[in-house]
Amino acid sequence: METTFDSLLLGFSVALQPSVLWYAFLGCLVGTLVGMLPGIGPLAGISILLPVTYGLEPTKAIVMLAGIYYGSQYGGSTTSILMRIPGEAASVMTCIDGYAMAQKGRAGAALCIAAVGSFIAGTLSVIALTVVAPPLANFALRFGPPEYTALLVLGLIFLAYMSSTSLVRTLLMASVGLLLGTIGIDVMTGHFRYSFDIKELGDGIGIVPVAVGLFGLGEILSKASKDVTGDVIRPKLRELLPSREEWRQSAMPITRGTVLGFLIGIVPGSAHIISSFLSYAIEKRIANHPEEFGKGAVAGVAGPESANNAASTGAFVPMLALGIPTGPVTAVLIAALLLHGIPAGPMLVNEHPQVFWGFVASMYVGNLMLLALNLPLVGMFVNVLRIKYYYLYPLIIMFCIIGVYEVNNSIIDVWIMLIMGVFGYLLRKFDFDPAPLVLGLVITPTFELSLRQSLVMSSGDWTIFFQRPIAATLFAVSAILLLLAAYSAFSRRDWRAKLAEVEAADKG
């Protein structure tokens, strides 16, 4: 514990440097805007700004990009409460009671509860991350190729199990991602795979053009003809403070949301979306007056907002400690670290302590910044929501092209982004979630290498995966999840079906 404290002090000595503080602030500011603006989520925001970080030191780069991620969770609540439009997917549940509170003249209180709940959840989750990640990283040093293979399989199965779309659809998308990940030179044999004599494809397909295409351009193509800006309720600064009763009603939902969100954040899947849904469902289930939900219940804002912020921090645990992405956003963050020559995973904490602890410490500071940004400046941010969508989406397309092109100065990447944008549009039409595809693409190199290394080291004996205790346990958990998913598919009435209904209702 003393070592952790000393390391955290080292982290603060990095995070409190003026230049690092500046990039943390920039990340939080951009994240708030990204979260507020419908049509551009944290993934597209991070991907677009990835090239900007090339000239930066790794710590500053990751601090800024992570600031965008958790900043977007804060920003999303503003649009939900004031316009009943989720700025990003995790804010769907906040729309219901947040907007109802705003209609009752309690917009300021709803924003304050959302911001304070997010702050408490974010800070407590960073404390948990500080405690959990280093020992987990040390444990992961025992992992060899079979364990990594089993862990990645578990990650994909978990993602499929947690997904609100069907198991088959999720695994199908993950398969497409894995297949895309095999494009390029095979590192073990030097074979060119599916590159069709296009030399740029020799290095494989980058995650940035795929992610920006699927989530940035694909979203715009699906939504472009709609004018997504509507009437904005403008909160008054003096109305920002909730009443004593509202504070009392929000205390326990914030606590429960924090614990739930952090735990769900650790497992793969769209954790922040699932955590906010589950938090809302739990609060409604245990409320003394469940009939108030949907009509402006304080717990309906406090719980989900805390949960989605805690989940976004929880997602950093496997990313930092194991080098395993739990979703597309953490996958892009891992790619960002790799671009700076720093692999995420067990070696990060030992070989790059300044990056690891500087990043962790910056999250404490970032949460404070976000609280300051999201309360007093909310009136200013509201003006951003007045930008008409027919001016906004051309700008987003421009930044998508800049972001993708600048990664490798490759126009082929821009074409890949366009193709992925059209593919993303079609996937939405056919009710596929593109997130597992991105995850599949990201894990392919590690998965393929560890799978083949495992087989080589066992001379082709596939039972190696069941002879080693950690790998066998991970595969057993995967099997149990598959059985549970199959059972749910037959019963058709579990929490994921309800989540799908809520998402469908929101889209409608």
Place this chain on the structure above:
Amino acid sequence: MILRRDHIAGGAFVAAGVLILAVSHDLPFGRLASPGAGMLPMLVIALMILFGLILVLQAGASQPIAEISWHDLPHAARVTAVAAAAASLYTTLGFVITMALLLFTLVYVIERRGLLAALAFSIPIPLVTYLAFEHALKTPLERGLLWF
């Protein structure tokens, strides 16, 4: 039989899987003790075809294909065409000219906003963005034909 959403989606993935399998003939599968470059792609293609088939078999519960709304397709196609034109011109014309044309076309031609508003929007924004990337972010953008 009513053609449903998952008949089309599943069928498309099965067809894509078969097609990719056909162009994968030069990739060696290897042996378990010495896996080749084709092992993972083959396994993944097999899974893709399998999941595609399951989707087709379960398609009865999905929406009829005729009920999928395509009202936004013409707009999406126009936006894609403009973005594709911008991608074609980007390295030749450079960032400022290409993006000014992209923004102007989207705002004036596609969205039918006023000429002055479109010009006021599409000319300064690429210039300011270029200068911000060049000087503040130290990430130079494509210069193209002109000095910038």
